[in-house]
Amino acid sequence: MVIRAFNFRKYKAPLIVLLIIAISITGYFAFFKRSSTQLYSKQYKKIAGQCTHYDIYADFNPENKSINAVQTVRYKNNTNTTLNELYFYLYPNAFKNEDMTPFPGEEFSRAYPNGFDPGYIEINYIKAGEEELDFKLNDIYLQVPLPSKGLKQGREISLEISFKVQIPNCLGRFGYGEKTFNICNWYPILAVYDENGWNLDPYYAIGDPFYSESSIYQVTIEAPKDFIIASTGEQVEVKDKDDTKKIWTIETGLVRDFAWTASSDYKIASTTVDGIKIYSYYFHEGGGKDALKSAAESIRFYNRYFGKYPYENYSVAAADFYIGGMEYPNLVLIDRTLYGGSFLEYIVVHETAHQWWYGLVGSNQVKEAWLDEGLTEYSTIMFLENKYGKQGKQAYDDIVKSRYHFFELSNPLDFRVLRALNEFEGWKDYDALVYARGAMVFGEIREEVGDKTFQKVMSRYLEEYIYRNATTEDLIRLWEKETNNTIDRCFFNKMLNIMPDDEKENISAA
Ligand SMILES: [Zn+2]
The missing domain is CATH 1.10.390.10 (Neutral Protease Domain 2)
Structure with missing residues (x-):
């Protein structure tokens, strides 16, 4: 995330154009011709063979500001113990009560310019096969006791979770404003079980209080026809359902979260860098092109310096988001009021760098x-x-x-x-x-x-x-x-x- 604004205009120099041309000519190596599936293939195979799979079907209703969804989670117990329960985070519930919102007090009116509006998630049922499971809700945690004698080390379980999400009028990571719906941290996501056991932390008002493991997602979103969706993963198919709705089918590689934004006003610009498709979803014409350029330049730079970004695409989405910028896998949200301003490049580059440090190499963002x-x-x-x-x-x-x-x-x-x-x-x-x-x-x-x-x-x-x-x-x-x-x-x-x-x-x- 980026939270701070400053004037960067004085650093701009006419040399830029020459530099870009120089990098374009000299910076192309055979390495970048390799398709992303071949990159880090040893590490990919190892993690993909044992990671959690999320399969989410979401019916998005912007009129009611709600989502009805069914999610299948296939989880393999890779810990060194038998697990008697699983824990999921229900982050939308951090937006439920006015006195508990995840924003510092002095920022309340920026987060809720029209006054407080509750957001939340409700669990309809949880099933393992045909068996309906009991579960406990506690604030932003969902505890699911597992059937029989728990889940032994190395064993798998598949859970079906039906839920409803209510999206608040809020300019944070989860909410909607005049132009966009920010649908981030919106579904039940597994907490991490590590050497400290289950990591269950509150949704703190500062920092990005998240910690998750790389997983593979298949997400299907039904949305009104006039909406455009920017998301994690690759949008493999967008087709008409009927006269009023479209169905978006999205698949991901190994990513540690799945986020999306939606707007009926988005314009899109795109370009390709090192075989990676870069998209800018925007409202402000000049700013939209600038964001695309900064995203492309920074992806190119980090590809060469640290190692290649192994996904097919990367999206920068303008959003009704008052906190500057926020990173999610393959997708970053940028405060749309920054478009056209001198802070935009810095913020887009910062969020792009997070694709490496957070996206590819994760960490416990609550503790470290x-x-x-x-x-x-x-x-x-x-x-x-x-x-x-x-x-x-x-x-x-x-x-x-x-x-x-x-x-x-x-x-x-x-x-x-x-x-x-x-x-x-x-x-x-x-x-x-x-x-x-x-x-x-x-x-x-x-x-x-x-x-x-x-x-x-x-x-x-x-x-x-x-x-x-x-x-x-x-x-x-x-x-x-x-x-x-x-x-x-x-x-x-x-x-x-x-x-x-x-x-x-x-x-x-x-
Ligand atoms: Zn950051």
Whole structure:
């Protein structure tokens, strides 16, 4: 996500055009001719052979602002224990009560310009085969006790979940405004079971409080004929159902969520980069083309620097979304009021970088938000540096370093970067520590080891953790191994402001 606006106009230079031409001519390698199914095929096969499959049929009714859906979830128990229950998140229920909405209090009127409007999800039934299962609803969690003696390690279960979603008049990730429906975090999605057991966290008002595993989706959406849908995955077929409705059939590769936006006013522009189809869904003519250009340029840059984006397409969708930008697999939402403004490039590039750091390499965004945000922010800076040269490089000082130093000057008590979302006071310390200091971790490493080694190790990080979830610990170990401890744990402790245990004790005793 991007939450911060600033003026980037001064970094634009006439050199841009020459640079793009130069990259276009020299940057084409045989590597990019390979089809996406061949890329990372070893990792793909391993995960795809055991991942969860979601098959969702959704009937979208924009007039009632509702969706009626049936979802089949095929889950294989890859944990090392028998599971007696499964947990799903029901994120729409975070939008149910006025006093519990997932927005900071001071942003309430921006999220609900027409006043509060409830959004929620209702479960009609859950079945395993013909057997209807009991379930428990608790706030945003759905607990499904499993039949017989639970699900043994390595065994599979298929659940059918029927549900109804009510979409609120809200300009957040889940809601509708004047032009778009933002249908994100909208269906029952499995929580992650890891070494800590089931991860059940609240829908915090700051950060992107999500943590999920790569899965394969097949989604069918029935929508009124005049609506255009931008979505995760590949829209393999769009056909008429009758005189009033269309049926959209969508299939995905390994992705960690499925999101979509819908509008009856969308215009579409598209282009192709390295065999990847890039789409811009927009309302503002100039801005729509600019967003497409930024998406194409950044996909091209990250393809060459970190490793290729392995999907068929990528979409940038203008949305009634007040928070700037938000990343989902193959799809990002951008506040439509930013189109035509100088902040658009930065925000599109940032969300595009998330396709690598969040999309391909996931992480627990509740416990370690810095890991994807810091790397995404630094990847954005690298794009600007590559595109604008010296002026782009200046962005590192102006955007990243100064943000953190300004925070330092405010004399904060807590400098820790690596902490859970609920341990931040608000957007201010979150922004300075997670985005700015997080980006500085990577900036300092690159300065220390040089661009070549940085590229080698970060490409390795992608290859090693693609389609999986990585942790800060994984990143530290990788850097220690790949640089023979030139970049070691002490370096990360210093950059992440991790206090040694003894110091911590002294402070708490004081
Ligand atoms: Zn972000």
